[in-house]
Amino acid sequence: MIAQIGAVTMINLRSIPQRWGMSLATIFSIALVVVVLLGFLSMANGFRATINGSGADDIAIMLRSGAQAELNSGFGRDTVRLIETAPGIAQTEDDRPLLSAELYVIADGRRRASGTDANLPLRGVGAEAARLRDGFTLLGGRMFAEGSNELVVGEGVIREYEGFDLGQTIRLGQNEWNVVGVFSTGGSVFDSEIWADVGVIQNLYQRGNAFQSMRVRLTRPEAIEELRAYVENEPRLDLDVNNEREYFAQSVGGTQDLIMFVGWPLAIIMAVGAFAGAWNAMYASVDARLREIATLRAIGFAGFPAFVGTMVESVMLALIGGVIGAVFTYFVFNGISASTLGGASFTQVVFSFAVTPASIVSGMALALIVGFFGGFVPAIRAANAPLLAVHG
Numbered sequence: 001m002i003a004q005i006g007a008v009t010m011i012n013l014r015s016i017p018q019r020w021g022m023s024l025a026t027i028f029s030i031a032l033v034v035v036v037l038l039g040f041l042s043m044a045n046g047f048r049a050t051i052n053g054s055g056a057d058d059i060a061i062m063l064r065s066g067a068q069a070e071l072n073s074g075f076g077r078d079t080v081r082l083i084e085t086a087p088g089i090a091q092t093e094d095d096r097p098l099l100s101a102e103l104y105v106i107a108d109g110r111r112r113a114s115g116t117d118a119n120l121p122l123r124g125v126g127a128e129a130a131r132l133r134d135g136f137t138l139l140g141g142r143m144f145a146e147g148s149n150e151l152v153v154g155e156g157v158i159r160e161y162e163g164f165d166l167g168q169t170i171r172l173g174q175n176e177w178n179v180v181g182v183f184s185t186g187g188s189v190f191d192s193e194i195w196a197d198v199g200v201i202q203n204l205y206q207r208g209n210a211f212q213s214m215r216v217r218l219t220r221p222e223a224i225e226e227l228r229a230y231v232e233n234e235p236r237l238d239l240d241v242n243n244e245r246e247y248f249a250q251s252v253g254g255t256q257d258l259i260m261f262v263g264w265p266l267a268i269i270m271a272v273g274a275f276a277g278a279w280n281a282m283y284a285s286v287d288a289r290l291r292e293i294a295t296l297r298a299i300g301f302a303g304f305p306a307f308v309g310t311m312v313e314s315v316m317l318a319l320i321g322g323v324i325g326a327v328f329t330y331f332v333f334n335g336i337s338a339s340t341l342g343g344a345s346f347t348q349v350v351f352s353f354a355v356t357p358a359s360i361v362s363g364m365a366l367a368l369i370v371g372f373f374g375g376f377v378p379a380i381r382a383a384n385a386p387l388l389a390v391h392g
Helices: 002-014 016-052 077-084 155-160 198-204 221-233 244-288 290-298 303-333 357-383 387-391
Strands: 059-064 099-110 117-125 137-141 150-154 169-172 175-184 194-197 213-217 239-243 337-341 348-352
Touching (some): 016 357, 059 221, 059 244, 194 198, 221 239, 239 244
Parallel strands (some): 117 194
Antiparallel strands (some): 059 239, 099 117, 337 348
16 A cells, blocks of 8 residues: 555656646745735734833833823823832932933834835933833934934834934924934834934923823832832822833734734635635646546555545645745845834834744645645545546
8 A cells, every 4th residue: 555655646746747837826826825924924023023122021111090102191290200209210320210201202204115104203201211221222323412403213213214314414393303323222112213302302392391101210120019009199190100011012012913813814815715726736637647547546556545646746736835935935024124003102113024933834834734625625536536537
């Protein structure tokens, strides 16, 4: 039986060039399915990596109670003063609380690749903002001067949008700004932001003494409970206190789910089409070799080797298509820069596509499933080829 299976399988594989048109169509359709799936998965992987790399367990972010995002939050300077005396907050070298009260507004940007407009986050920050972002480094230039129309921009902004190169002057709204520095936070969402002095933002955008968020460095991650207790017991405070890492996962993570929700159904729909193509190709393969299969049956070959040989052929075509799709996706998409709306902030988050081993396994699995089911019924037909076909 093993010898028969090997013989029939080799006959099937060697005859593939005789049906190169149908075989190539099957390989191409399966490769396309894998490209689509891996494209969406690499997008989700890259976005997830950006979000997971954002925030820290020893950073607390505070918004007005009930606010789901910085855009719909707001509080005054009195609130900041009350937090400055709260327990659990780390101190600077000169015994000041390590915190940054910030303002978040939307600015216009233009994508380099397409020339289309996009919403960018312009953040007004305090002097300690950089120390509240783990991994912050200046890649070029310097920090903005207090009270000036100067910007420092994340490397993601430089990569995706025009007009923000170091030394350039750019108009945002009614105001002109000088780009004096470029920073990186190691690929976090902060790399998609533009920073300026919070007092200047308050003045130019007519926000008075208002802030929208406040970040504090905790003495230790567990100290957030002390801070929460203080806020809850202080009647003059109306704030929600969150761990920064969890805040980003909740506020932006829905975008990742949306990418997956679109990617998998689309890939499955295309897989159905590839399945139909594989089915037709394998039926054509069996029909072309029906006399050959019947002859083998007549000289003593069982039906099972014909079944296995047809299945191997179908799975082999699917495997080739899967490999081509995976290789193409890796070299075309892996590491490519992109941006998408980041949840409730209505601004763009810059990230890089990431084709991971796990996503490649998912793509190959889908390809093999298509090949298996596409060849199953034609394989049954091959196994039951009538002996009369010899004389057909």
